[in-house]
Structures are given as structure tokens and as C-alpha cells.
Amino acid sequence: MSKTKKGSRVTALVLSLAMLSTFAIGCDKTDNQAQSSGGTTSQSTSSQDASQTESTLNPNINLDSTFPVVKDPVEVEIAVIAALPNTDQNRMWFWKWAEKKTNVTVEPVQIESSAWEERKQLMFATDxxxxxxxxxxxxxxxxxxxGQIEGSLIALNDYLDYAPNFKAxxxxxxxxKANVTAPDGNIYSVPTVMQVSNTKPYxxxxxxxxxxxAGMDMPKNLDEFYKVLKYFKENDxxxxxxxNDEIPWSGSWEEGYYERALIINAMGFSTTNSNSVIDPETDTAVYFPLHPKYRDYLKYMNKLWEEGLLDPDIFTQTQVQYQAKAASNLIGAAADSASYIIYPEDYTAFEPIWALSETEGGTPTWPQDAVSxxxxxxxxxxxxxxxxLMKWVDMFFTAEGAIRFWNGPEKDSEDDIGSVGAxxxxxxxxxxxxxxDINNEWEYNxxxxxxxxxxxxxxxxxxxxxxxxxLSIPPAAENDAFWQDLYLERxxxxxxxxxxxxFYSEDEQRTINEISMPLEDYVKNMEAKFIIGAESIDSGYDKFIQQIKVLRAEEYQDILISAYETYKSNK
Structure with a gap:
């Protein structure tokens, strides 16, 4: 590419980046930390260690086994979100099975996924x-x-004796325990518990x-990764x-699967995209742009850009545009949800990378999902x-509850109500x-x-x-099993x-709301400029650090540290 064309592309990129109004770096799609909140006024006096003697427990509830939940029938109303349009909860096998097993009749209140956020606010505002x-x-x-502030959600601590599996x-x-405990010591929700073998966050x-x-092995550190990309660039x-049409590393910075996280993890900071990380040497929370390693990250990414190893459209193209290039066999590496999504023609063409270390012989790092x-x-x-309700939800912490909810019954089994089994x-x-009226297995589920x-x-x-x-363990589909087995190994x-x-305190959340958007908008814009060379790292980095301090980055980091220390103390 001529210098004139490269300069035009950089100018166009800078103009595009200046128009960005939302900041995704600190707002991981799977990370709610920036929305967490706390408070100081408690609506409950229950404590984590509160328990009830058996004589005070509800005599209608079966305390001897998971099923049934109650001896005499009980009716409850539970709201659920419809995963797909045109869903009829009355058709659902699960509600019929759960009523038979638990003796609890659930009247489901269906909320369309697209309307959930609006409905949620309205339901709580109008009681x-x-x-x-x-x-x-x-x-x-x-x-x-x-929960804590308004009292519309109850604290669950005093009901844990009804949920022995969750309590265990x-x-x-x-x-x-630390993850679900609010600053006032109460638990306001029953969580989804993440299991490492079942989650693949990045x-x-x-x-x-x-x-x-190329006759090359899968890279295991940043230098080897660079050499692989370099070879991809220079050969047909x-x-x-x-x-000249090979694109060593492509993706969609705005819509994709957090391309930058690969390099940040290699430097020892576990993340899928967020700038809120844990320093591996001190076990202290860090706002990554304030850490010296952030400069190393920028230098590495800028090197890839200057040598043409990053897709020149990576900051501006959509996920659809990137995937069109991948489907044309133009891509050497990318972050995505599955190998067959990148190259549908052959799901074995792309393999999961090894977790990278920064240097040869260093410690590799890969992000692990939150525990819940x-x-x-x-x-x-x-x-x-x-x-x-607490006794009812406890079934989801058992093998039968989890398997039946996610997979349904087997054909013609005693659980196969309505002959819908597998x-x-x-x-x-x-x-x-x-x-x-059902097109595929996911829609059926x-x-x-x-x-x-x-x-x-x-x-x-x-x-x-x-x-x-x-029951026999059902194998994963062949195209999923291929990359998932390698992921578990690598x-x-x-x-x-x-x-x-x-959880943040109420005051901490208020401060985060004030700081986060202007700070992270600025960081995101400057990060892209540093990478594409529109801003010199050597001459502009100190000024960048000064500016994020003006934008209260240090105060932001102090809140991260405080909340993380509180979290650890709840263990």
C-alpha cells in the first residue's frame, strides 16, 4: 500500500473513531460490574448465618427430599422471558413436569425479550x-x-434452610458466597452457577x-504469534x-468477540474485554490503562498494525463484513464463537489457539468465567x-432438575408428559x-x-x-466437539x-456512573489512535496518562480496589 493510501486510511479511521459514542472496552457484554450497586439502608435484618429450627419451618414443605416440594398443592406466579417470539408458555413441557414433581402449580407470566427492560422498570415502579x-x-x-434500598425484592438468607442444595x-x-452476598450481608437472588467445563468465555x-x-506450530507466546501472523502476511x-490478499488477523472491534483480550491475557491480566482487571502479582484490582503493561500492550498492537498484520478495517467493519472475508478463506486468525462460524465450509480449518504467555517459558493466562x-x-x-418458592428453586441445584430443564425427558419415559421426549x-x-411449526432443535427446546x-x-x-x-452422556455435535475438545486442552x-x-456501595455506584462513560470513551478513542499510529505512543503516552487522571481514573481504580477487597472478605 502506498504512503498516500495508508495515510488516507488512517485519517478515515480517526474520523470514524471520533464519531463513536459508546464505550465497549470497560463494558464487557458478559460483565455487569459497571452496573453493580450497593447501599447503606437495609430493608432486612436477616444475616447470612440466620437459620430456623425444624419446628419453625413450614410443615407443608417436604424437608426430606427434593420432590415433592409441598404436601398440599400450592399455586405461585412466576415471570419468565420468552427466548423466542411466538412462544406459548402453556405449551411448555417443563411446567407440566414441574407441577407433577413438586406439587406446585406455576402460573407463568410471559415477557417478550425485546420488552423486558421497559417492562421490568414499569412493574417495579407500579408494584x-x-x-x-x-x-x-x-x-x-x-x-x-x-432489594436493599426499595425492599421490592426480599432477602433470601432466612429461607436457606428450605434450599439445602443451594445452601450446600x-x-x-x-x-x-462472596459473589452473591450484597454489602449489607444479604442475598437477594439465587444465581446461575458457572462450571469451568461448561463455560468458554473467550x-x-x-x-x-x-x-x-507453513510448517509452523500453534503459537504459545506473543513472539510466536507475531511470527505466525508475519508468515501469513508474506505468503500465498x-x-x-x-x-497480497491474506489478512493475518481480522475481526470487528465494535461488534465482535473482543479481539484485544488475547494480548491482554498474554500479559497476565485475565479479561474478556474489560479494563477492570486483577494484577496477577499483587492480587489487587487495577484499571488497566493506569498499569505500565498497558503501554506494552499498545506497542505490541501498534507493531502489528504498522506491519500490516491487523485487518485495516478491524476498527470500522461489522461482524457480517468480517465473516464474509473469513468465508472467502482470507483470514488467518480471529476471535469468534466457534470454528465453523469463521469458516463454514470446513469446521476443522480453524483451531483454538493455545493460551498465550508474554514470553517464552512464561505463564499463560486465559479468562475464567465468574463463579456465578x-x-x-x-x-x-x-x-x-x-x-x-425457595424449596421449589432448589431443584435446579440437583442432577434431575438441571438435566430436565435443559434437556427435557426421554421418549416414552415416565417424565414424557405429552410425548415430547428425545x-x-x-x-x-x-x-x-x-x-x-418448529424449525430446529433449539427452537424446540x-x-x-x-x-x-x-x-x-x-x-x-x-x-x-x-x-x-x-443416562448415556449425549455427545456434542461433531462440529462443536472438534473445537471444544481442543479448547479444554489448550x-x-x-x-x-x-x-x-x-457489588458496589450506593455511593461508589454513584461515583462510577459519573466517571465511567467520559473516562472510557476517551480511553477507547485514544487506544485506537495509538494502535493505528494516529497518535504517537512515544510522544503522546504521558499526556494520555495525565488526561485520564484528570478524568478521575485513579478514583475509579480506588473504587475497584475497595469493592474487590470487600468481595474477598465475604468469602
Missing amino acids: QLPDAFLHCTFTNAELLSF ALEADPLL RFFVNADWLEK MNGNGDP SNGSFVITKNAKNPDV MYNENGQRYHDLPQ CKVLSPINGRAVGYYSNDAFWTELG NTPYAKPMYPNV
């Missing part, structure tokens, strides 16, 4: 609340606002066909006769039977007899089997649960906790 919300999304900030999970894992793939053609890797995702099940002040093909994979909304309270189904129920062993989804 038009169901007994509980299942698999709806509540940030930590909302849990504190609706809290006692077994100090991190889980995925980055390298073109294995190109590596084989796709064999189309044009040695809060807000998956909450009970409101309008509930007449909160004890029954059959097995010759490869041991489950499949269903799809009705005419969401519209016929269970009110799945991409998350579930309690545990996900896992291999141990299948075995516990005496990434999972090096997973380290990210900055957790902490």
Missing part, C-alpha cells in the same frame, strides 16, 4: 409484581436498588490449514495465486409463599420429532420443552449429572479469575 422472576436478568445494581453450594464454595482461533502449509496461504451470574431467580415482596440416533445424539433464555438458575446440565441419573487449564461481578 405490579409476580411472586418471583425466573431466568430474567437483574444486574447487581438492580438487586441492590430493588454456598458452604462448599467461598467464591460463590474464544480465539487460528487457521490450522495455513499453519500446516490460501493458494489463490494472489500473495447473579439475578437468575428473585422473590418479590408480593410472594405469599416465599418459603415454597430419541437417540446411531451416534448417541438426542433428537426430537419436530412439529410443523425454547418453545416446547423449557423456558430457556440463554441462562438457568442453579447448575447447567453436565456429564456427571447424566451419569448420576443413569485454554481451560490456564484459566484465571477475572475481576468479579462485585
